[in-house]
Amino acid sequence: MNKKIIATTSLAGCFGCHMSFLDIDERIFDLIELVEFNKSPIDDIKKFTKQVDIGIIEGGCCNSENIEILKAFRENCNILVSLGECAIMGGLPALRNGISIEECLEEAYIGGPTVQENTNKILPNDDELPMLLDKVYPCHEIVKIDYFLPGCAPRADLIWDALIALVTGNEMELPYEVVKFD
């Protein structure tokens, strides 16, 4: 059997989903028998080098770079999975969605209680920096997402089961506790 190729990324996330992924522990040896990693922080490949079977996205989109990467994932992956609360709903970063972007920047860089040394009141505006979006978007509002794996972070077993299902083409078992509403 040809090994399936996997890519992963963390957009506006905290890498918690990736850590949870690593919680599959020694099963990673089994996994590596089944799959090959392409662009991913796990093997530190920065650019897609070939067409990928499964792309796993952690985090939603809060800036222009997130959008670019997500679009690249859509282009280069046959299947995209939104992993975790932030990718699916925006998560904690999306708490800023009810507040204007001006107010957020003001609080973070000028007036907030933890701002101590910005005497010149500089707002980050270097051309090299990604540009902030007006709000934080869940991934499926930017590109088509094929599967959603909820949780904050999703348990390692759930990630494992989902990956195995996608790689082997078998249906995944989804007991009530996994999909219940709240």
Place this chain on the structure above:
Amino acid sequence: MKNEIITITSKYQDDRHRLMDILIDIHDLYGYVSEADIELLSERLGMSEVEINETITFYHFFSRTPRGQFNIFLNNSITACMRGHDLVKKALEEACGTTFGSVSQDGMFGLYSTSCIGMNDQGPSAIINDKVFTNLTTYRVMKLVADLKSGKSPDEAIYESTGDGNNSDPYVRAMVFNNIRKRMVILDKDHIKFEVVRSLLKGHSPEEIIDIVENSNLRGRGGAGFPTGLKWHFGRRVESEHRVIICNADEGEPGTFKDRVLLTEFPDLVFEGMVIAAYATGADIGLVYLRYEYRYLYKFLNHILDKMRKEGLLGKNIAGIKEFNFDIRIQLGAGAYVCGEESALIESLEGKRGEPRDKPPFPVEKGYLNYPTIVNNVETLATTVRIVKNGADWFKGFGTKDSLGTKLLSVSGDCKFPGIYEVEWGTSIREVIEMSGADDVQAVQVGGPSGVMISVKDIDDLGTTELMKWYKPSGMMVAQKTFDRKLSYSDLPTGGSIMIFNNKRDLLKEVVMNFMDFFIEESCGSCSTCRNLPFIMKQKLQKILDGHGVRKDIDDLLSWGKIIKISRCGLGQTSANPIVSSILNFRYLYEQHVKAMADFDNVFDLEKSVEAANSFVGRKANFHHA
């Protein structure tokens, strides 16, 4: 100010359960409730300020900030929109010098939008300082506002005649019309008032009365269709010091106004029904929950209650029956559709936010102040009088095998004769269309926004099909629940609202969007499904209407419509019905808008979405286009 508040709370014995009345009295005096009032109320009533704020903020007609000298609540239901609501709204803004949702600078006018006020057959209409103004046009608005500016009171500003029947009664004096178009047994003009209580009750034991009602198979007319006799039976069975009969006159489902007409023309019948229910169930406390929008009937109804007391039809040993003690109090609501749901209604009666309770226990076990409580619709109560008078068999002579008797329909929308039609169960939609003089009909909405929408094609198929089949909204709670199961039919309101739409109407853009706004506005917010999904579904529909829809969007809407069914009360459970039922019956309207070939379309515009941040930090957009 302090003394006045104390006078008010003392009038209600500082009873926290009378918070609604207390707040209404305060509004009558000052137009709003101030911080200082809330502090004082908290002290007097032994409630926290938060609890008081919870109640105030729940209701449309309460406010914590000053409102105008004249507060104009313009109804925005779909039929009003079809008859020039937007023009009237604009005219009001111009004439009053302020925009909706705010008060004019001179403090004279406050403008507000409000959901259906029970005047669908004579919209657009508005409530101004508790008076109803119907059939508004741009011209009439100018005239009205000029009158108010010149110092006339809203009462004097009714420059035309008052309406028909009791609408012209000195206690009512409203510009409202009954528009009764078809009378059968309930709307019978020749009935003898209080005949049953005066002479028939004595000869029957309470159990016998329940038997008659049970044998008639009467089902509740408030929407859920629960067997009335059974409900009474349950209420009687529970041991308690007090028992309560509540008449549900909240009538909030957009498109219904038949309870308003019953209360105007047949209040005696409704109250007599309450007395009969009290006798049958052993209740001693009677409450009418009257929606605030019908406040113009308050004095009139109280006047009739007074007369009844004088005639020994309320109070002690009613109609000479030993130890039959019962009295009725009218409680005003304050503008919240969900308060029509019986447990929310009871919460509201106890002075709280109108949030539906978890069930069980059901109201017949633990209702108002935890006493067994029977909640019945206005029309249900009126009907029981006829049944007890004429017998169950007589009643069974009307209607069809499984739906007996007659039903009051509130017909509005695109037809020549909007108004009230009393018809037998079994009447087809086609007959209703013919009766009301509607032509070029595209769709008929049965049962209000929470009901189903049916198309002309369905109507043709209907032929002899019974109305009842359509009357049951598709979203009627969980389908497996049947009438035979006990106390499990807490449900949605479909009080016979019939709205007709002709072929000129854009069903999705005008009608469905309006209904979704209604649910979004009226959700009490307890359940995350009902709080969020209608909003998200409306956005999705907007996306489709904007030409960004794909087929998957239609499927998403249908599947979300299922999730919403887990909401606690009928409001949430039916809030997806406008979309779901229009997809099921008018799918082509959706298909027209969606892109057939694409399987994904986002509406996201990267350049636009970075504009705000870029301009704030002072940089130009720079897209790398990797």
